Amino acid sequence: MKTVEEKTATIDRRRFLKITGVSTIVGLLGGWKFVELLAPGELEAKYLPKAGALTAKRWAMLIDMKKLTDETAGKCIKTCHRLHNIPDVGDPKREIKWIWLERFENAFPGDEHDHMPESVEEGRFFVMCNHCDNPPCVRVCPTKATWQRDDGIIMMDQHRCIGCRYCMAACPFGARSFNWGDYRPLIKDKNPEYPTREKGVVEKCNFCAERLAKGLIPACVEESEGAMVFGDLMDSRSELRKIMRERYTIRRKPYLGTSPQVYYVV
Amino acid sequence: MSEEKKEIINSLKETGFYKPGKIYDRGKVIAGIVVFIIVAAFPFFYNAGKAAKMPEPKLDTPVIRQLPEAERVCVLPKQEMRENHMVLLDEWRDQVVREGNREYTGYTGKKYTISLQNTCMECHSNYEEFCNECHQYTVQTPACWGCHIQKPKEWAG
């Protein structure tokens, strides 16, 4: 038996759904706010973040190059690419990459010189989306298919992306990949928990937003054996801030003003 | 009719080329109309008397079978899901991807993780007999499956 409260709630929801149906038409005219005005509170009450989700004021990442071995790096990349259904395209010109390795002179062009320590000269640096605080990709996107969350993560909405690739031109870090063809058959073992992507949309690292929502840290950090740290930049007691107080960290191309949020200990 | 128009029509009549009420190329015009009607109405004639089978989405999956009778409910009442699941899924999509809200409270008060792949398809693991049944009948090809994948058959076990 349903309680009276539940019954009335059902009627309200039925009404809500009908309004939502109408709103797909009204929404075309930009009248989305109309729905929210009619059913205030209803939306927020029905949709909530999951309990136990990891939250922060400003997510950031730190990579300690002294601790990162090529072997660990390989494991991190493999795990990331398996979890996120990243295809093995084979062609380096058209591949999809969320996290990968580059030489110092390529990751930090202009910062290299002829007399660097061997570890830097020969080292391979992890590169990925920097989840910039002032992201040019978000600025240029004509459909808000990429945007910045309140916690700083630069998200991609593959449902909305029209594939104009303006964000790829805007990103100074080469962090974005495009699905030049139907890459789905090229995914080796599909992870049924995560979606794949159709041809024609842009994608990139999402700081494992889907894992944070479940209370898990990003997969690469988990696999990194302590070489990577993920935390809240605004929390002075976080592990991340503790290391940043002790060690000098650098960022890629800081002079461009995008304020990258991936920090490196070299 | 204004005086001006009348005057124009009269002057046209005088030329002898304009005859009110006459259809020029009558044969061709009528033949054209008949051909058009036949072509446009062809699907109706062709399928006349052949009623398509009513869709019967099946609920017989291992996960649903294991549920006690009383708990065999969806996130919203059956009829609402039937009519408006696409609206709900659109809403879910925006809430998860754009708002970061991943939990939905169903009409019974039960909480669900918002996920087409992991929640909907958990119970409805029979894509062909459930989703496709109606979609085919109504000639819908939802874009969902361009990215979202079904769990492998053996998982549904």
Next chain:
Amino acid sequence: MFERALAGDRKYWGLVIVLLAIIGAGFMAYLVQLKLGLQITGMSRDVSWGFYIAQFTYLVGIAASAVMLVLPYYLHDYKTFGRITILGEFLAVAAVSMCVMFVLVDLGKPMRAFNLLLHPTPGSVLFWDMVVLSGYFLLNIVIGWTILEAEKNAAPPPSWVKPLIYLSIPWAPCIHIVTAFLYAGLPGRGFWLTAIMAPRFLASAFASGPALLILLALLIRKFTKFDPGTKPIQTLAKIVTYCIIINVLFFLFEAFTVFYSQIPEHMRHFEYLFAGIAGYGKLVPWMWVSMIGMITASILLVIPAVRRNHVTLAVACVMVVITTWIDKGLGLITGGFVPNPFDMITEYWPTALELLISAGVWAAGFLILTILYKIVVSIKEEIG
């Protein structure tokens, strides 16, 4: 008025059929692209915009043809242009139509193109480019059509067109400025990150648009009974002369800043385009042809005798059209992407299918132009 496009001689129909055939071939190639995705192009992770966007950028410039006639005629009462403003306006219409088609064929998800309207984003320059281009298209087709209709009926044009004409004058430079801003505002692309980008776009637009218009006017003069007149062609030639010289100068200003400052992030792109880096230099011969050709055309056009002779003028105009096309339609976009943000080289060259699709779009634009010009010419021949 449109019925005038439906009656023509064999040459006219021959041209229409050839253009339709190219459109058909391009469309088939586009169907392949729709099925297989943009992997059929030469574009890559590093050079993520290619021939399509480059053609779009060049054609925005061609659309400038209209304002260079409208402005002197309406603001300075320069009567000479009265006979041919319509040619400029309709060329702009055809050019902007091609721009829109090139952007559409470049989209990874063309069926979602309306997301641009569903989720308007005023922070994106692309949003504003859509606004100015569609506005410019509407202004020119409405103004051109109305004025032509009035001319046909030997009546004065309706009074509401005047404000639209005045609006179209400042609107025209906006399409070049906004298109230049698409590129000039990106932090990581040193080749485009320069304030001279918009002025360069304006200069090359006001050279290439009128140059193409001169060529079209000369063709009309040769093949139809409508004579656009020597005087407007001569005035246009002077406009082309000034603008191509300014365009060369702007390029040299940029080259000075880049090479005297020696900042690698700006210099590397010029090195790639004009000298090649580490053996990669597909565009080097093209860029030199473009630069030398542009300078030669400037010198030729400065000589009054060259300008006055319609054969040599035509040669100079062809040079302007081709060299500005290489500059914008080949070098500008690829040059901005090479080297990539990792200072590595991935070269780009369009594939056959990509070129076929582009040819289809060009043909579609020329079909629009042919039809519009056919209407103009037959009306002008009639009223004499």
